[in-house]
Every structure is written in structure tokens, then in C-alpha cells.
Amino acid sequence: MNKFDDIIERYFKGETTLSEENELKKYILSSDVKQNHKHLIPLFGFYQAETERTIPEKKVRKSKIKNNRYVKWVAYTGIAASVMLAVTLFNFNDSKDYAVIYGQKVNNEEYAQKMAVEKMNKVNKILERNLEPIESIGRVKATIRTQKANMERTKELIQSTK
Amino acid sequence: MKKLLLFIAVLMFSTSVMQGQTLQKFFDKYADDERFQYVSINRGLMNMASVFGGMAKDEKQMMSKMHSLRILTLEGASNSTLFSTVENELRAIVEKGNFETAVEVREKGERVNIYYRVAGQDDADMLIVTKEKGEFTCIWIKGKMTRDEMLKSFSSNDLMQEDWDFF
Numbered sequence: 001m002n003k004f005d006d007i008i009e010r011y012f013k014g015e016t017t018l019s020e021e022n023e024l025k026k027y028i029l030s031s032d033v034k035q036n037h038k039h040l041i042p043l044f045g046f047y048q049a050e051t052e053r054t055i056p057e058k059k060v061r062k063s064k065i066k067n068n069r070y071v072k073w074v075a076y077t078g079i080a081a082s083v084m085l086a087v088t089l090f091n092f093n094d095s096k097d098y099a100v101i102y103g104q105k106v107n108n109e110e111y112a113q114k115m116a117v118e119k120m121n122k123v124n125k126i127l128e129r130n131l132e133p134i135e136s137i138g139r140v141k142a143t144i145r146t147q148k149a150n151m152e153r154t155k156e157l158i159q160s161t162k
Numbered sequence: 163m164k165k166l167l168l169f170i171a172v173l174m175f176s177t178s179v180m181q182g183q184t185l186q187k188f189f190d191k192y193a194d195d196e197r198f199q200y201v202s203i204n205r206g207l208m209n210m211a212s213v214f215g216g217m218a219k220d221e222k223q224m225m226s227k228m229h230s231l232r233i234l235t236l237e238g239a240s241n242s243t244l245f246s247t248v249e250n251e252l253r254a255i256v257e258k259g260n261f262e263t264a265v266e267v268r269e270k271g272e273r274v275n276i277y278y279r280v281a282g283q284d285d286a287d288m289l290i291v292t293k294e295k296g297e298f299t300c301i302w303i304k305g306k307m308t309r310d311e312m313l314k315s316f317s318s319n320d321l322m323q324e325d326w327d328f329f
Binding site for chain 1: 193194195196197198199200201202203204205206210231233235265267269272274290292294299301
């Protein structure tokens with residue numbers, strides 16, 4: 001029995017090692033192959049052909065994006081939508097009332113509102129105090145206007161009687 | 163022509179965003195600082211209508227146009243380095259941010275400045291800066307108000323400087 005008869009027998013039983021399979025492949029595809037083994041040439045030839053086969057590079061279809069209005073408008077609309085979304089999210093995140101007192105965050109809306117009212121009232125008091133003279137001037141201004149109108153009416157009356 | 167218009171629109175938008183960001187950066191910088199007190203009001207603005215009576219006659223109408231209120235307070239010695247630093251930073255923001263002065267009051271160690279600006283059609287900001295002995299307060303109100311509406315709210319309460327020169 002030939003050495004390769006034994007390997008072939010074990011090959012089909014799936015008992016051969018990788019080195020034996022390689023050896024067998026070399027033998028079958030060589031010119032030394034015996035007549036009784038030649039029927040195996042197509043099988044090993046097929047394996048050989050398959051290992052040598054390379055996948056052809058996929059042809060990438062290069063297509064130019066047409067410089068048309070549609071594409072531009074789709075792009076602009078996309079950008080606008082992103083900006084709107086960002087603005088909405090920004091405003092949404094900012095929606096809670098809170099205070100930070102000397103570095104410590106207070107997530108109490110009522111407290112924050114109370115604090116804001118106190119601060120605003122303080123500003124209002126300063127404004128009221130300082131704008132009081134202007135309000136007085138405003139009242140004087142209104143009185144002068146009324147007097148002026150009265151004078152005009154009197155003038156007209158005198159002229160009409162003449 | 164369309165490209166030019168688009169460029170101008172983008173430029174205007176980015177300018178207004180950048181201006182807002184500067185003031186935003188100022189508030190963000192000091193909001194978490196241990197030496198400051200900070201309040202941010204958005205949802206609760208409607209509960210505060212009464213406090214705006216000093217600035218606008220029709221406070222309800224004004225409230226409906228406001229979106230947010232931020233208050234930053236610094237307490238301490240008025241002549242400290244921090245006081246002057248904060249004051250200078252804010253002055254630079256007001257100058258660069260195209261703010262206009264609506265009210266300026268100086269009285270016995272007290273000072274109130276009210277600034278406003280309207281970017282675009284109705285993107286309005288009002289800045290109230292008060293300085294008194296030992297306290298510096300900066301109030302930033304954001305809302306949707308046209309320039310005319312803003313001026314009307316001031317003038318209706320005799321706050322605008324122009325109204326004082328009536329003689």
C-alpha cells in the first residue's frame with residue numbers, strides 16, 4: 001500500500017493533519033501522481049483554484065452630486081432644523097428656576113423666585129426714590145400744559161368778542 | 163445675490179448669538195463663584211409681575227414678552243479689586259454688545275443703570291446694574307420685544323432720559 005493511499009483514506013475520514021493534507025495536495029497536483037490517484041486531481045485542483053482566487057475590487061460608482069437647487073435646499077433646511085433643535089434644547093434645559101448661593105446650588109423654585117422678588121424690589125425702591133423728583137416735575141409739566149390751554153382758550157374768547 | 167443675502171443673514175444671526183454669549187459667559191463665569199449669589203428664573207416669571215411695576219406701567223403685557231431673568235449679586239467692600247474687575251468686565255460687555263442707555267441714576271453712593279438692546283426684529287435684552295454700598299447687582303432680562311415696545315415701556319413710566327428734557 002502506497003503512503004498516499006493511507007493518507008487519502010484518512011483524508012476522507014477527516015483524520016489527517018494539516019501538514020499531511022498539504023503534502024497530499026502537493027502530490028496530487030504534481031506530475032508524480034499515480035494513475036489510480038488521478039481522479040482526485042479535479043478535487044484538489046478546485047481547492048487550489050479557490051485559494052488562489054481573489055475578490056475583484058468593487059467598482060465604486062463615482063457620481064457627481066448635481067449642483068441643483070433641490071440638493072441645496074435640502075442642505076439648508078437640514079442646517080436650519082439643526083439650529084432650531086439646538087436653540088429649543090438650550091431653552092428647554094434652562095427652564096427650571098434655581099439659585100446658587102455662594103457656590104451652592106439651591107434647586108428650590110419657590111426660594112429662587114422669592115430671592116428674585118427681593119432683589120427686584122430693592123432695585124424698584126432705588127428707582128422710585130431717585131425718580132420721585134422727576135415725577136414731581138411731570139406733575140408740574142401737566143399743570144403748565146393745562147394752564148397753557150386755558151390761556152389759549154381765553155385768548156380766543158377775547159378775540160371773538162372783539 | 164442669494165448667496166450674499168444668505169451670508170448677511172448668517173452673519174447677523176451669528177453676531178446676535180455672539181453678543182448673547184458674551185453676557186452669557188459673564189453670568190456663567192460668576193454664577194458658581196463662591197463670592198456671588200445667583201438666581202435664574204424662567205418658569206416663575208409670571209409669579210413676579212408685581213415687581214416689574216417700577217419699570218413698566220403695563221406689567222402684565224411686559225411679563226408676557228419676557229422669557230428669562232437672571233440676577234447676579236456681589237456683596238462686599240465696594241472698593242475691592244473684585245468689585246472693580248466685575249464692573250469693568252460688565253462695562254466692556256455693554257460697550258461691545260451695542261447696548262443703549264435707558265436710565266442712569268446716581269445718588270448718594272447709589273447708582274442704577276438700565277441698558278437695553280434689540281437684536282433682529284424682537285430679540286430683546288434688558289440689563290439693570292445697581293451699585294450701592296457693599297452690594298453690586300446685575301439683572302439680565304431676556305425676552306421678545308421690538309425696539310418700539312421697549313421704548314414705549316420705558317417712556318410710559320417717565321423712565322427714558324429723553325422725556326426729562328421737556329422744556
